[in-house]
Amino acid sequence: DSRREARVDVAGALGKVRDFFVEYLKGPDGGVGREYLADRDLLEAIDDFELGLAPALPGRLREYAERHKLPIDVLVQAGVLGRDGRREPMLGRLVFPIHDERGRVVGFGGRVLPGEADERRPKYVNSPESPFFNKRRLLYGLRQVKLAGTRQIIVVEGYTDAIACHLAGFSGAVATLGTALTLDHAKKLERYATEGAVLLFDGDRAGRQAAERAFRELVHTPLDVRIALLPEGKDPADLCGSGELAECLERAVDALTVWFRLLRQRLDLRNDAHVERAANECVRILSEIENPVRVQALQRRMEAQLGLGDGVLRPGAPRRRQVEDPAPERPVASAPKAPRKLGESDMDFVACLLMEPALLDDTESIEAVLSAGCTVERLAEVVEWLREGVAAGRQERPELVEVLLARAGEDAELKRFLLECADRAPRFRDPQGIFLKLRHGRQLFFAREQARQARAALEQALAEGDQELADRLTQHYMACLRKSKARPGQA
Numbered sequence: 001d002s003r004r005e006a007r008v009d010v011a012g013a014l015g016k017v018r019d020f021f022v023e024y025l026k027g028p029d030g031g032v033g034r035e036y037l038a039d040r041d042l043l044e045a046i047d048d049f050e051l052g053l054a055p056a057l058p059g060r061l062r063e064y065a066e067r068h069k070l071p072i073d074v075l076v077q078a079g080v081l082g083r084d085g086r087r088e089p090m091l092g093r094l095v096f097p098i099h100d101e102r103g104r105v106v107g108f109g110g111r112v113l114p115g116e117a118d119e120r121r122p123k124y125v126n127s128p129e130s131p132f133f134n135k136r137r138l139l140y141g142l143r144q145v146k147l148a149g150t151r152q153i154i155v156v157e158g159y160t161d162a163i164a165c166h167l168a169g170f171s172g173a174v175a176t177l178g179t180a181l182t183l184d185h186a187k188k189l190e191r192y193a194t195e196g197a198v199l200l201f202d203g204d205r206a207g208r209q210a211a212e213r214a215f216r217e218l219v220h221t222p223l224d225v226r227i228a229l230l231p232e233g234k235d236p237a238d239l240c241g242s243g244e245l246a247e248c249l250e251r252a253v254d255a256l257t258v259w260f261r262l263l264r265q266r267l268d269l270r271n272d273a274h275v276e277r278a279a280n281e282c283v284r285i286l287s288e289i290e291n292p293v294r295v296q297a298l299q300r301r302m303e304a305q306l307g308l309g310d311g312v313l314r315p316g317a318p319r320r321r322q323v324e325d326p327a328p329e330r331p332v333a334s335a336p337k338a339p340r341k342l343g344e345s346d347m348d349f350v351a352c353l354l355m356e357p358a359l360l361d362d363t364e365s366i367e368a369v370l371s372a373g374c375t376v377e378r379l380a381e382v383v384e385w386l387r388e389g390v391a392a393g394r395q396e397r398p399e400l401v402e403v404l405l406a407r408a409g410e411d412a413e414l415k416r417f418l419l420e421c422a423d424r425a426p427r428f429r430d431p432q433g434i435f436l437k438l439r440h441g442r443q444l445f446f447a448r449e450q451a452r453q454a455r456a457a458l459e460q461a462l463a464e465g466d467q468e469l470a471d472r473l474t475q476h477y478m479a480c481l482r483k484s485k486a487r488p489g490q491a
Contacts, residue, residue, distance in 0.1 A: 010132050011104035013070045014097075017080055018105050020064050021052025021095040029055065033094050036113050040237070045163045048144060049096070054080075054110065056092035078107055079127040089125055096159045098127070098177065099143040101188075107133040109140070109159055109177065126178055129410050135177040137184040141166065142174050145192065153193040154249070155181065156200050156236050157210070164237035168245065173236075181214040186221045196224035198252045203232035206391070208262050209384055215259040219289055219298060228252035256298065260305045269306065278306060279313060287315035342417050346379050349438050351424040353383070354397050355431040357390050365439045378414065397425060451477060 025033045025046065033053035037043045045051060054061065062085075065075055075081040080090055093110030100106045107127030127133045141162040145153060150172035156162050158175055165173030172193075176185065181199070189197050199214055201207035211227055218225050228248050230236065239245035263281070267274040282302045289295045299313050306313075349369065353359055360366065360383070370380045382404065389403035401422045408414045428434055454477040461470040 010074050011106070013074045014078055014105040014107070016068055016070055017061070017065075017075065017078070017108070018050055018052060018095075018097045020061065021054055021090075021097075021108075022046070022050055023052075024055055024060075025051060025053035025094075032113055036094060040160060040164070041241070042160060042163055042167065045167060048166070049141075049163055052095040052097070054088065054090035054093050054095055058088050058091060059086075061088050061090075062086055077128070077130040078133065079125070080108060093125070096140070098133075098138060098140055100138065101142060101146070103143050106138070107135075111159070124178065134184075135179050136182045137188065138177055139174040139185060139188060140177060142188075142192070145172055145174060148172070151193065151195040153189060153197045154200060155185075155189070155197060157202070158235070158237075161200075161236040164240045165245070168240035170240075170245065170249075180210055181217055183217045183220055186217050186223060190221050190223050193223060196226065198249055199225065199227045199255075200236055200248070201227065201229055202235065203229045206384070206388055208265070212259060212262050215255045216285060218255055219285055219294070220291075222291075222294070225255045226252035227255050227258040229258070256301055256305075275306060279308065282306070282313050283315050286313060289315075342378055342414075345438055345441065347417065347421050347424055348428075348434060349379070350382055350386075350418070350421040351428055352431040352435040352438070353386055354400055354421060354425040355428050356435070357386065357395060357400065359432060359435050360387050360390060362435075365435065369439050382418070397422070 024030055030053045033051075034043065034046075037046065037051065042051075061075075061080060064070075065072060065081070072081065072085045076083060076085055081087065082089060090108065090110040093112055096109040096111070097105045098107040098109060107130075109127075110125045112121055112123055126135060129135070139155075140159055144166060148171035153172045153174060154165060154170055156165065156173055156175050162173045162175040199211070201211045201214075207229060211229065214227070228251060230239070230248060231244075234244075236245055239248060263269075263278055267278050269275055269278060282299075286295050286299055286302070289298070295315065299315075300310070303310060303313055366383060370383065385404055385407045386400060389400050392403075394400055394403055401418065404418045405415055408418060425431075454473060458470060458473040458477050461473055
């Protein structure tokens with residue numbers, strides 16, 4: 001019952017499990033784990049980071065738990081025993097204990113060792129979400145950062161990267177636990193990174209997307225954050241020994257500047273339609289920020305980056321106030337509506353990608369759908385998960401569905417959506433044709449919404465007798481109207 005659960009010493013039980021893994025790594029049967037750590041120059045981290053090894057033979061952990069009278073339900077919740085209380089998901093893996101801010105063990109991460117890999121086993125596993133383990137709030141290595149007293153924090157994306165940074169003298173390194181940087185992470189960094197934070201991301205597409213997402217979370221905090229993109233194909237551990245990591249950290253620039261650099265890789269800001277998309281993205285971000293001072297500061301910098309006049313990106317303002325003095329060919333940046341839920345067309349879109357993963361390479365079409373004003377953010381997230389799955393060699397539909405469901409975590413509504421997508425996929429005989437029709441339909445919907453907003457602004461300008469503004473809005477309205485009636489393939 002709940003009173004019994006309150007008496008269970010979770011941290012004590014998981015601390016005992018940690019001791020079991022550590023002793024096994026240090027013992028006569030731990031050679032394979034020590035050899036891997038030696039190859040990665042991580043051997044001296046065993047004690048500070050309490051690294052361990054799970055026996056490859058099943059039953060050893062269960063025997064240990066019974067001998068020490070450890071609560072089996074806690075070990076199941078921590079993911080070191082399966083739901084049946086006997087299966088051992090960590091078998092043969094190098095084990096990384098995960099601590100909370102108070103230094104208590106609350107979970108574990110496990111990595112398959114070279115030579116032990118199996119296509120059916122993921123490279124990394126983490127403890128599942130539980131009452132004592134929430135990966136959206138935890139940062140691996142934060143305990144060591146606190147002990148070192150470091151006030152400038154470096155955020156990386158993997159356990160071994162964080163450890164390698166510490167061993168190389170970068171004592172402020174922490175890692176997220178297989179999830180994107182969250183607002184909870186950002187709030188935690190506020191408390192400890194009093195001298196600022198640097199986020200390191202891979203230079204590939206997934207890394208760039210992660211950097212963009214991180215910026216969207218960090219705008220809610222006053223934290224001084226810089227971002228650095230690593231050379232493609234390199235990770236922080238690769239750069240630690242050569243001195244390149246220090247140079248990379250020196251080149252880091254503020255998060256907003258990096259976000260706009262990445263935005264320019266997606267959108268051509270010499271093109272008015274692309275400026276409009278960028279402006280709408282900026283307005284969405286500004287509209288989510290509660291601190292009015294921060295909104296005003298970011299608004300000015302965003303307008304300068306886009307070449308827009310003061311006050312154009314005004315979140316939440318009435319439509320007629322959103323462009324006080326628009327340039328002749330600049331778009332009207334409108335405040336966003338309430339987020340739309342994933343719907344039927346989104347299901348068809350994902351189903352097409354599941355049937356024909358090669359469509360993920362059609363960056364122009366994907367971007368055309370995802371940048372439309374009627375798209376929800378979760379759809380972009382699903383597309384990113386699919387790309388990551390394909391990049392990891394998961395090319396078949398069942399494998400990709402498995403990737404999506406794993407990434408959805410505890411989100412029951414999103415899982416239902418993904419299962420429906422999986423059911424629909426086999427019915428699509430021509431996924432490419434359906435995909436292109438969906439792209440066109442999404443673009444028309446967006447263009448019609450733009451035309452509706454432009455007409456409302458035009459009518460307001462005429463009612464107020466502002467003929468100069470009305471003339472400019474007329475041109476904008478006619479352009480939107482032409483787009484709303486375009487046939488497939490037309491600009």
